[in-house]
Amino acid sequence: MSLFGDGLDAAVQKAFTRPAPKYAGPQVRYLVKQLKGTKAVAELLGISQRQVERYVAGQARHPRTALAARLEREVKKRWQPQIRAKARQKAATTGGIVIDTRARLGYTAPIGSTDEDRIRHLTVALPPHYAARLFDAQQAGASDRELKEIAAEALKEVYFQDGGRRAGQLEEIRFSDVEHLEFDL
Numbered sequence: 001m002s003l004f005g006d007g008l009d010a011a012v013q014k015a016f017t018r019p020a021p022k023y024a025g026p027q028v029r030y031l032v033k034q035l036k037g038t039k040a041v042a043e044l045l046g047i048s049q050r051q052v053e054r055y056v057a058g059q060a061r062h063p064r065t066a067l068a069a070r071l072e073r074e075v076k077k078r079w080q081p082q083i084r085a086k087a088r089q090k091a092a093t094t095g096g097i098v099i100d101t102r103a104r105l106g107y108t109a110p111i112g113s114t115d116e117d118r119i120r121h122l123t124v125a126l127p128p129h130y131a132a133r134l135f136d137a138q139q140a141g142a143s144d145r146e147l148k149e150i151a152a153e154a155l156k157e158v159y160f161q162d163g164g165r166r167a168g169q170l171e172e173i174r175f176s177d178v179e180h181l182e183f184d185l
Helices: 003-013 024-035 038-045 049-057 065-078 081-095 128-139 144-160
Strands: 097-106 118-126 174-184
Touching: 003 065, 003 081, 003 128, 003 144, 003 174, 024 038, 024 049, 024 065, 038 049, 038 065, 081 128, 097 128, 097 144, 118 144, 118 174, 128 144, 144 174
Parallel strands: none
Antiparallel strands: 097 118, 097 174
């Protein structure tokens, strides 16, 4: 599970104008249409081509839990690509992105300093260039660790350094023990 990648996907999914299909039959039919065939869908989901055909025909209706989760994930990954692209573009050029997190944040500071690392709950609006970096890195297949580094750098600049008004000597922020993470556009 990719905490940061899934969080970015969830933020973009809030921009959807129509809900994605909820039941197995419509989900499989959508994937067959997108991937142009039952064989590709079968390979994607790890089931037989005949089973895909059963879902398309309505003969099979209730997938096992693991398959239902894979179906939902794969459909949402492909649902409304133009709306998804517009939401990312808007966040990367004008809107920015909001990060809401509860995690251990801070940096090496004198004991008792307000910037010493500790569990904090932050909701911070990040500028558009950080949204662009996060989405570009995600599209390039960046790991969760790389996405966390970009988010930490953004929090360092926006929250700890207040856009250059304080903590100018700050080198590296610690961002660990993530208990909660949510992005919003």
